[in-house]
Structures are given as C-alpha cells and as structure tokens.
Amino acid sequence: MSFFPEKNRRLTLAMLAWLAVAPFATAKEKPAAARPLDLRAEPMVEVAAVCPSIVIELRYATARNVTGGPIYPPNARCLLRRSVALRLKKAQEELQTHNVGLKIWDAYRPAWAQQILWDAIKNPEYVGEPARGGSLHTFGAGVDVTLVDAKGREMPMPTDFDDFSPAAGRIYRGKDPVVAANLLTLQRAMVHAGFWTLRDEWWHFVSEDVKNFAAIDSALAPEPKP
Numbered sequence: 714m715s716f717f718p719e720k721n722r723r724l725t726l727a728m729l730a731w732l733a734v735a736p737f738a739t740a741k742e743k744p745a746a747a748r749p750l751d752l753r754a755e756p757m758v759e760v761a762a763v764c765p766s767i768v769i770e771l772r773y774a775t776a777r778n779v780t781g782g783p784i785y786p787p788n789a790r791c792l793l794r795r796s797v798a799l800r801l802k803k804a805q806e807e808l809q810t811h812n813v814g815l816k817i818w819d820a821y822r823p824a825w826a827q828q829i830l831w832d833a834i835k836n837p838e839y840v841g842e843p844a845r846g847g848s849l850h851t852f853g854a855g856v857d858v859t860l861v862d863a864k865g866r867e868m869p870m871p872t873d874f875d876d877f878s879p880a881a882g883r884i885y886r887g888k889d890p891v892v893a894a895n896l897l898t899l900q901r902a903m904v905h906a907g908f909w910t911l912r913d914e915w916w917h918f919v920s921e922d923v924k925n926f927a928a929i930d931s932a933l934a935p936e937p938k939p
C-alpha cells in the first residue's frame with residue numbers, strides 16, 4: 714500500500730532527486746574540478762615577492778656553475794610561474810617549522826641561457842638539448858634548491874650545485890647521517906608541496922603540474938641578456 718498514487722510517487726521521487734543535486738550543479742555550469750587545467754599562459758612572478766624568506770643565489774649569474782663563468786646578467790631576477798612559486802612557499806613554510814629554509818640556485822631559465830648551457834656541456838643526461846625540448850626550467854616550472862639554516866647558511870648536502878656525477882643522485886649513497894637527514898627533510902617538504910624529484914640531480918625539482926605548462930613566451934619574461 715502506498716500513500717501516493719503511482720504517478721505522483723514518481724514525481725515526488727524525481728523532485729527529491731532534483732533537490733539533492735540542485736545546490737551543486739546547474740545545467741550550464743560544470744564543477745571546477747572537471748575543467749582541464751590550462752596553465753600555458755600563467756603569469757611569471759618574482760619569488761622574492763611571493764615568499765621573501767627564501768634565500769636566492771642564482772648560480773648562473775656567478776662563475777660558480779659548471780661553465781665556470783656567468784651566463785645570466787648580475788641583475789637577473791628569480792622568476793617562476795605563479796602556482797609554482799606558491800608551491801615553493803608551501804615547502805618553505807613546512808621547512809620553517811624545522812628551523813630551516815630554502816635557497817634557490819636556479820629557477821626560470823630563458824631559452825637563450827639554456828642554449829649557452831647546452832653548448833658548454835652537450836650531455837643530455839644533465840642538460841636538456843634545446844632542439845629536443847630544452848629544460849623544464851624554460852617552462853618556469855622547474856627549480857633548483859638546497860637547504861639553509863635559520864641564518865641562511867647552506868647546510869651539508871650530498872654535493873655542490875651542478876655536480877654532474879653519480880654522487881648527485883636523489884638517493885644518497887654516502888655515509889654521513891647529517892647529509893642523509895638534510896636531503897630527506899628537503900625532499901619531504903618539496904614532495905608535500907607538489908614537486909617531483911629528479912633521479913640524477915638532488916637539487917632539481919619540477920612542479921607536478923608540469924604537463925599543463927608550455928615553454929615561456931619571451932613576452933612573459935623579457936629577461937635582459939648579459
């Protein structure tokens with residue numbers, strides 16, 4: 714036995730179903746999560762403006778890199794895509810709860826700088842060949858970082874920057890427990906913030922959103938050449 718005739722009962726059930734979904738969706742609007750991300754035109758930002766506590770030392774603006782000379786001009790800015798800089802801020806905030814922080818060695822790398830680096834090294838294991846897509850640094854989605862203490866001093870890590878040797882792998886095979894702990898602290902914070910690690914370079918991290926980016930239009934980041 715029912716309180717509703719068959720036809721009315723069907724109508725009531727249909728109304729209940731509509732009420733259940735009505736607050737969450739309309740015919741014209743899809744939920745935000747269903748839209749594919751398109752970050753190809755996401756703006757570049759200065760990391761110093763997004764997270765001033767991160768130490769910045771662009772090694773390619775100095776002679777302390779694998780080429781032995783500066784590639785960037787001395788006034789080069791440290792730039793990343795906005796969402797990537799925000800991920801880095803998240804990692805920095807986690808690290809600060811352990812009284813340590815990030816130092817950036819390289820971030821956005823203009824295509825012309827990638828060409829100079831490739832011409833100097835010509836080893837695709839360590840440097841992306843421009844003709845084969847170059848580097849995710851030129852997408853503004855890759856960043857090279859190390860760990861510093863509360864006073865901004867670099868902490869012991871497996872190798873120096875641009876050490877293109879097996880010792881630079883993301884899995885530490887040395888015997889120093891301090892280095893092992895420091896590397897793990899850095900990797901945990903970066904992975905929690907949404908970065909991937911790289912097998913051959915412990916200092917290199919890439920935003921997990923990288924497939925949604927493309928190489929930077931030079932108009933987005935008109936960096937001066939030396």
Ligand SMILES: [Zn+2]
Nearest residue numbers: 855856857917
């Ligand atoms: Zn890198």
